[in-house]
Amino acid sequence: MFLALFVLALLVFAYMIYVLLKPENF
Numbered sequence: 001m002f003l004a005l006f007v008l009a010l011l012v013f014a015y016m017i018y019v020l021l022k023p024e025n026f
Helices: 002-021
Strands: none
Touching: none
């Protein structure tokens, strides 16, 4: 279960960076 939470957090972190790098999509 811990691994699933880690993966979920990593996906959220990656999504945040993606949005920050592509502000035109906002």
